[in-house]
Amino acid sequence: MRILLFTLLLAATPALSQAPVPNPAPAHPELRAVLDEFGGMPGLRALMDDFMVILLDDPRMRPFFENVDQQRVKDKLAEQFCVILGGDCVYTGLDMVESHKGHEIRHADFNILVEDLQIAMERRGISTRAQNQLLAKLAPMYREVINK
Amino acid sequence: MTRLGLALALLVSGSAFGQGFGGKLILTGGVSQLEGAAGGGLTPWAVIGGYGSRDQIGANAWYSRVDVDDYTLDAFGLMAGFYDRLELSYARQEFDTRAIGAALGLGRGFTFEQDVYGAKLKLLGDAVLDQDRWYPQLSLGVQHKRNRQGAVVRAVGAEDDSGTDVYLSATKLYLAQSLLVNGTLRYTEANQIGILGFGGDQGSGSLEVEGSLAYLLTRKLALGAEFRTKPDQLSIADEDLWWDVFLAWAPTRHVSLTLAYVDLGNVVVADQRGAYLSVQVGF
Numbered sequence: 001m002r003i004l005l006f007t008l009l010l011a012a013t014p015a016l017s018q019a020p021v022p023n024p025a026p027a028h029p030e031l032r033a034v035l036d037e038f039g040g041m042p043g044l045r046a047l048m049d050d051f052m053v054i055l056l057d058d059p060r061m062r063p064f065f066e067n068v069d070q071q072r073v074k075d076k077l078a079e080q081f082c083v084i085l086g087g088d089c090v091y092t093g094l095d096m097v098e099s100h101k102g103h104e105i106r107h108a109d110f111n112i113l114v115e116d117l118q119i120a121m122e123r124r125g126i127s128t129r130a131q132n133q134l135l136a137k138l139a140p141m142y143r144e145v146i147n148k
Numbered sequence: 149m150t151r152l153g154l155a156l157a158l159l160v161s162g163s164a165f166g167q168g169f170g171g172k173l174i175l176t177g178g179v180s181q182l183e184g185a186a187g188g189g190l191t192p193w194a195v196i197g198g199y200g201s202r203d204q205i206g207a208n209a210w211y212s213r214v215d216v217d218d219y220t221l222d223a224f225g226l227m228a229g230f231y232d233r234l235e236l237s238y239a240r241q242e243f244d245t246r247a248i249g250a251a252l253g254l255g256r257g258f259t260f261e262q263d264v265y266g267a268k269l270k271l272l273g274d275a276v277l278d279q280d281r282w283y284p285q286l287s288l289g290v291q292h293k294r295n296r297q298g299a300v301v302r303a304v305g306a307e308d309d310s311g312t313d314v315y316l317s318a319t320k321l322y323l324a325q326s327l328l329v330n331g332t333l334r335y336t337e338a339n340q341i342g343i344l345g346f347g348g349d350q351g352s353g354s355l356e357v358e359g360s361l362a363y364l365l366t367r368k369l370a371l372g373a374e375f376r377t378k379p380d381q382l383s384i385a386d387e388d389l390w391w392d393v394f395l396a397w398a399p400t401r402h403v404s405l406t407l408a409y410v411d412l413g414n415v416v417v418a419d420q421r422g423a424y425l426s427v428q429v430g431f
Contacts, residue, residue: 112171118367131367132326140278140279140280
């Protein structure tokens with residue numbers, strides 16, 4: 001009954017009746033071995049430190065990150081990746097539409113960020129195969145992230 | 149060389165704009181196949197060439213050389229990709245018959261030349277980013293070919309010196325497996341991709357199958373293999389399928405190098421195997 005009421009409520013509310021925003025951190029327990037290769041949560045935190053340095057050093061990416069709370073971005077990304085890779089973590093950040101609202105993000109911006117992430121992963125010695133297993137889960141988020 | 153100059157000018161202006169160009173992931177625009185489309189070395193892929201993403205344009209210039217037992221094929225061209233939707237290309241092929249030309253009475257070093265004008269339109273899907281969907285990126289392409297040795301190709305039995313190939317390509321990157329898979333269906337009347345003209349006494353057009361597999365060793369390096377079946381329309385010379393094994397390397401997003409071992413089978417003379425080298429510059 002509660003489900004029925006909820007469904008009716010959804011149908012009656014125009015804003016909510018649109019397709020829901022996908023889960024920003026779907027857990028993939030089968031990727032636990034990939035998380036191990038990243039060095040678990042400590043490895044992800046170290047990766048984010050490197051990633052943010054690369055982003056701020058990239059003139060195409062700097063405008064998106066220079067005026068935000070960089071520590072918060074790094075913390076939320078580490079949590080998000082940890083959950084996706086089947087870790088015992090909790091993602092406490094916003095969904096992918098909400099978290100990118102303040103910026104105009106185009107396809108090129110999305111891909112350049114992915115490339116900077118690849119460079120950060122390469123520098124930490126993570127194998128191409130493990131990198132791609134993570135990227136395969138992140139790539140479809142382009143639909144929520146790109147808003148321009 | 150003026151073509152190369154133009155391409156370099158485009159390249160420099162592309163770099164100068166910075167943010168407005170080069171928004172695609174490295175190697176995801178493929179390399180240039182022999183007829184000028186973005187793809188592997190022999191077969192087109194559904195991807196749109198160049199590094200332009202959906203808000204951008206991209207372009208490149210390329211040169212390829214195939215050196216098999218009795219022939220060399222030099223090919224070069226230009227390609228532009230618009231908004232990751234439409235690709236336009238031009239390619240020139242020069243097929244040097246070397247000593248075989250003399251044996252056929254054409255003269256030593258007789259060279260068949262062909263111009264190929266290509267267009268490719270992306271219909272649906274995103275080969276790279278749609279990792280959660282089952283369907284591939286699908287594109288429809290045409291290659292209009294004009295052989296410059298009309299009298300000779302008719303003399304060997306071809307019906308025509310020009311023809312238009314139509315193809316449908318499906319490409320999907322299985323990122324979790326680091327594997328790119330491509331399949332192409334092509335309707336063509338071309339003998340040896342048009343080098344020996346179009347149509348013949350044994351047929352005038354057929355549906356052919358092409359396929360490629362590429363494994364991403366790193367984001368800049370891919371190891372792959374391809375094949376393409378071809379019509380067999382001239383009674384004077386059997387025609388075989390072509391295949392190759394390739395290594396494609398993009399040290400930067402402005403340059404790629406492709407090295408392959410290629411088997412062209414019977415081209416008037418049997419067992420034409422050898423090396424394929426291709427260089428592409430662009431943005």
